[in-house]
Amino acid sequence: MKFKTKSGSSYELDLWNRRVRRLEGKEAATFRQGNDGEWKNYVSISVPRIGSTTLMVWNDNGHATATSAVTEIYEETDSDKSFFKSMVASLANGGAAC
Numbered sequence: 040m041k042f043k044t045k046s047g048s049s050y051e052l053d054l055w056n057r058r059v060r061r062l063e064g065k066e067a068a069t070f071r072q073g074n075d076g077e078w079k080n081y082v083s084i085s086v087p088r089i090g091s092t093t094l095m096v097w098n099d100n101g102h103a104t105a106t107s108a109v110t111e112i113y114e115e116t117d118s119d120k121s122f123f124k125s126m127v128a129s130l131a132n133g134g135a136a137c
Contacts, residue, residue, distance in 0.1 A: 040119040042087045046107040050093075054122040057081055059095055071097055071104050086123070087112055 040052045041062070048064035058078045061068050073079050082101070085094045093106045 040087070040112065040116065041114045042093070042109050043111040043113075044093075044107040045110050048106065050087075050106070052084070052087070052119075053078070054119055057084075059084065069104055071099075071102055 040054065041049060042052075043049050046065060048066075048068075049062040050059055051062055052059050058080050060078045061072050061075050063075055068075055071079075079095075080098050082096045082098055084096070085091070087093045087109045089109055089112065092108055094103055095105075096103045
C-alpha cells in the first residue's frame, strides 16, 4: 500500500513484514524515518485513513513519527486487504492490532 500526505510526502507500507519507507517529500525526512527509499521496521502503525495522521512507532525505544494528514491511498494490493482481514479476525478473537 502507498499513501500521500498533506505535506507532500509519499510512503509505502509492507504490512506483513512490519516496515515502511518514505518514497519522497517536499521537506527532508526526519532522522527516525531515515533516507527516502530506506525501509524502516516499526513496532506498530496506525492504519492510514484519508484525513487522519498515521502514527509509526519505531523499533528504537518506542520513538514515534506522525505524518501529516493522509490525502490519498493508492496501490492497495490483495496482500494489503488480506492483512487487514487477518487483523480484524485477530481483534475479534482478542488479539492485538498492528
